[in-house]
Amino acid sequence: MGLFSRRKSPESVARAQALAIDDFWHWWRTTGARETAEAIDDRAPERITDAVSKRVHAIDGALSWELAAGAEAADGGSRHVLVVTPEGDPALRAVARRWLLAAPEPDATWEYGDSRRATAPDGRLTLGVGGARIDVARATIAARVEGPVVDVTVHHPDFADLDEDVRRLAAFLMLDATIGETEVELWVREIGTTTVPPLDPVPLPGLRSVVRQLREQYTDADGGPTWVLLHGVRHDGTPLVASTQVPLKAVTAPHFDTHAGVVVPYTDQTPEGLPGPDGLAELRRFEDHLAGRLEGCGRLVAHETSGGTRLLHFYVDGTTPAVEQLEAAVVGWSQGRVRVQAEHDPGWSGVQHLRV
Structure with missing residues (x-):
């Protein structure tokens, strides 16, 4: 070196x-x-x-x-x-x-x-983990749904004899085998383990129905993410409105590994600093214009609007000229200078604060 x-x-x-x-x-x-x-x-x-x-x-x-x-x-x-x-x-x-x-x-x-499939959706599987042989069919879970995610705690009678690291690994492998690796990343927020049986235990395959209900609620007819509207207030009291896709996870388009934040000023404002009717229509047309220029090499996943500025969160394929295409496409905006700020971000941490 x-x-x-x-x-x-x-x-x-x-x-x-x-x-x-x-x-x-x-x-x-x-x-x-x-x-x-x-x-x-x-x-x-x-x-x-x-x-x-x-x-x-x-x-x-x-x-x-x-x-x-x-x-x-x-x-x-x-x-x-x-x-x-x-x-x-x-x-x-x-x-x-x-x-x-x-x-x-x-x-x-x-x-x-590019992800493990559900190889044992019925739970009929024996895992070899940390020198132990674990019969997955004996596992039960406690599940708590919060919005578009579920927290899962896994119990197995053999967990009492295993170290915590081995228990956690076994729990992850059980969930992957039952619902598939992608579904785990999309819908499961927290995975815990316990040596004490849950008060209201659910067989591990029961998680499939929970995930199916989340998928039906939070994906559209084509299987893509839905959108939700969020309202908030900045630290200075300025109203903020955000729109974000749900689920807002990199696994929905993992090759879009570069965050391109597009900062768009607008002049048609309400007294609260939000877009007026004409300004909102112009912003929507501008978003469609930018998305069209990407030609499938990226997507808009969220935007935040407050105080005369809209921040568009695009994620694009960093191996393509997508960022340059966005930079070329923003020059026609008539309501101020638009800035494009790009950063390699494969985990989509740039929109983590907008996940619901």
């Missing part, structure tokens, strides 16, 4: 990852898919482990991968599933999604994912 070594920029990391993703899929298309399927059919998956690990870790050493059984081709699915997962790390969600976006079309043999 040089005396004046410096950290790699997000741009240089993304370029290296893109090359490694291309290399992975070139290998997969030429020999990897066939060799991996043959190893599974021969009940010798260890034969392919090193080859897959080498190429996945070339993308990022912290990524994980696994093979799982898919639906039968006769049911419209594939025999096998290859999953590359960021293991819940926000910094890795984008590269895992870019790996998936570059994947071949699913066929009768293979399909692909």
Whole structure:
């Protein structure tokens, strides 16, 4: 390491990852898919482990991968599933999604994912965790719903014999197996464990119905996030109105890893500093104009309005010229100078204060 070594920029990391993703899929298309399927059919998956690990870790050493059984081709699915997962790390969600976006079309043999699927929705599974064998069917939960999220406390009779770290790991793995990794990230806020049975215990698979109800309430007909309106007051007493998508989570579009805050002044104001009718219509047209310029490389996820200024929260794909497209698109605004401030933010921390 040089005396004046410096950290790699997000741009240089993304370029290296893109090359490694291309290399992975070139290998997969030429020999990897066939060799991996043959190893599974021969009940010798260890034969392919090193080859897959080498190429996945070339993308990022912290990524994980696994093979799982898919639906039968006769049911419209594939025999096998290859999953590359960021293991819940926000910094890795984008590269895992870019790996998936570059994947071949699913066929009768293979399909692909960037998060663990619900492998045991009925709870019939035995986990090996920390040297213990845990029968998931014996787990129960206490669940508390608050708005669009649920807090879950997991109990298992064997937890009394396990360290807290092992209990927590087991709880996370149980939830992933029951509802899937993406659903956990979207809807579950807190995961706790207890050695004492809940007063009103619910079998672990009962969490599926809780999550289904949240999904039905907080996603639209196309499965996308809904929007809610929030009202508040700034520390100086100025009224503030915010609109935000729900759920406001990076997992809804993990490859949009760059926060682009667009600060828009407006002149048509009410006495409280909020937009008047004409100003509100102009702001909405301007938002649509900016979103259209992104051409699918980003989305507006929230905005805050107060004191003659609207802050638009866009998240965009940092490997594309999306930020430059926004900067070019704002110059036509006639009510003041619009500023665009961009920052690499794979965990969407820039809108954390707007989550409900």
